[in-house]
Amino acid sequence: MIDLHCHMLPGIDDGAVDLEMSLRMARMAVADGVHTLACTPHIYPGLYENTATGIRAAVDSLQARLDARGIKLRLLVGADVHLQPGLSQSIRGGRVPTLAGSRYLLLEPPHHVAPPRFEESVFDLMAAGYVPVITHPERLTWIEDHYPTFTRLVERGVWMQLTAASVAGKFGRRPRYWSHRMLDEGCVHILASDAHHPERRPTILSEGRDAAALRVGEIEANHLVLTRPQGIVENAAPGDLPPLPHGKMLPKAGGGFWKRLIGAQ
Secondary structure (H helix, E strand, C coil): CEEEEECCCCCCCCCCCCHHHHHHHHHHHHHCCCCEEEECCEEECCCECCCHHHHHHHHHHHHHHHHHCCCCCEEEECCEEECCCCHHHHHHCCCCCCHHHCCEEEEECCCCCCCCCHHHHHHHHHHCCCEEEEECHHHCCCHHHHHHHHHHHHHCCCEEEEEHHHHCCCCCHHHHHHHHHHHHCCCCCEEECCECECCCECCCCHHHHHHHHHHHCHHHHHHHHHHHHHHHHCCCCHHHCCCCCCCCCCCCCCHHHHHHHHHHC
């Protein structure tokens, strides 16, 4: 499996706090069947002022430590990027990294407030030649009232990445509901761990993959954690990768009905 979203670099954001924690997380990932992992610290102006140069140096340093200890894990450069003015220019200027230098970019929306001009900002990135990969939409507190936004983005070619633990129910009923719904409707391109800590947010991908397989089948579950992630690493065009499965037709989101349904689960 390939994990393209992990906060494992020591002391660089709200993930691993030191090298020992990074090594523990790396060993957990390997034991779970992950052979390639993207280190994706936050780039959040005013809070986490990471740059491509600093992230690359940290990845090279951690890779050397893994190699010295015989931990068979290939690390890639990436970032969990927040929307900011001039983002496409920052990418072109080499200040913000894409995933493994590809056309694919992890894009993290605000957790609690729908940002103004969100769709327009995402489409601007696409017009600049990038494929935004929206991280953990199922965990956003505003997805209930804006679910059609995400389906429209998918229809226009934006990718969606679920957190594996959400699919497995580790974040609670609400993220589980939305992750299962997005899978059922054929709106999910990849799964990732979004790991931050060996106990609280571990580098475990297999549980989410197995839970997804119960809803979309084994072939699509493998596409979620291997085929499409490998395509990202190789910078394949989206059209050259397996298409999303035809989703089930479900009622539209909105109103108290879905809130009652979530609460009843």
